[in-house]
Structure formats: structure tokens, C-alpha cells
Amino acid sequence: MEVAEEHFQSIMSTPPLWRVDLNWPELNFQHHDLASLVEPFTEEELHKIVKHMPSDKAPGPDGFIGAFFKSCWPIIKGDFLCVVQRFYDHRTNSLALLNSANVVLIPKKEGAESIGDYRPISLIHGIAKLISKLLAARLQPYMNAIVSTN
Numbered sequence: 001m002e003v004a005e006e007h008f009q010s011i012m013s014t015p016p017l018w019r020v021d022l023n024w025p026e027l028n029f030q031h032h033d034l035a036s037l038v039e040p041f042t043e044e045e046l047h048k049i050v051k052h053m054p055s056d057k058a059p060g061p062d063g064f065i066g067a068f069f070k071s072c073w074p075i076i077k078g079d080f081l082c083v084v085q086r087f088y089d090h091r092t093n094s095l096a097l098l099n100s101a102n103v104v105l106i107p108k109k110e111g112a113e114s115i116g117d118y119r120p121i122s123l124i125h126g127i128a129k130l131i132s133k134l135l136a137a138r139l140q141p142y143m144n145a146i147v148s149t150n
Contacts (some may be wrong), residue, residue, distance in 0.1 A: 007115040060123040098125040
């Protein structure tokens, strides 16, 4: 266990601070109206994300998979809307409980023997997945306009 921790801590450590900044006003970037990104989340948005979740992906620390969210949606949607609303309102002190993950080592090749032969993956809580997917779904329509092809 110690060998794995040392190995992955060395390759996944915090990068050094960036000491150079760009003169953003001189770059003359086009302004984009992104006001819709800060609107409260709706039940329809959340339900759409739940419907498109993979049903059988590996569960995170909470033990729930997409099939659970889909089959129990009528029962749990009110609780999920409450959590998402708290996130939207920046009342996130209790969401720290969701900031954990199960790290699983996946072999990169057949017959993996050394720690370098594995890659870590993080299995996060279902609520954290839903919130990140909500944010990504909101941002996706703007990506071609705000990110250069270069």
C-alpha cells in the first residue's frame, strides 16, 4: 500500500505555481453572453442528465449506479433538486461530505507486476457526477464559440 501511495503521489502532485499572466484586454477576445449559465437548475435539466447516465458503470463511495437513479427517480428527485439548489446557492459546506472517491488501480497491460503497470481511476459519488454533468451540459452549447480551434 505504501509503495502505491508514494508512486501515485509523486506523479499526481500539485503542479508548481504559474508566475506569468497574460494581458487579457490586449488579446481582444469577443464577448459572449453567458447569462444562461447562471440560471437556477430545473427539474427537467436534472432529469435529462439522469436519463442519459450509464446504468451499469462502477459505483462510487455511495454505492449507487445509474440504474438506481433511473428506477428511483420519482422517489428521490425532490432530494436531488434540493441538493442541486444548495449547490447553486453556494451553500456547499455539507457537500464536502461528497468530496471523496474510491481510487481503483486498473492494469495497463496483461501480467502487470510493478506499480507503474497500473493506472488509477477515481470513482466519485453519484451526486457529484450529476452536478458535474449538469454544469457540462450547460456549458456545452457555448464551447465552439468560446474555445478556439487552435
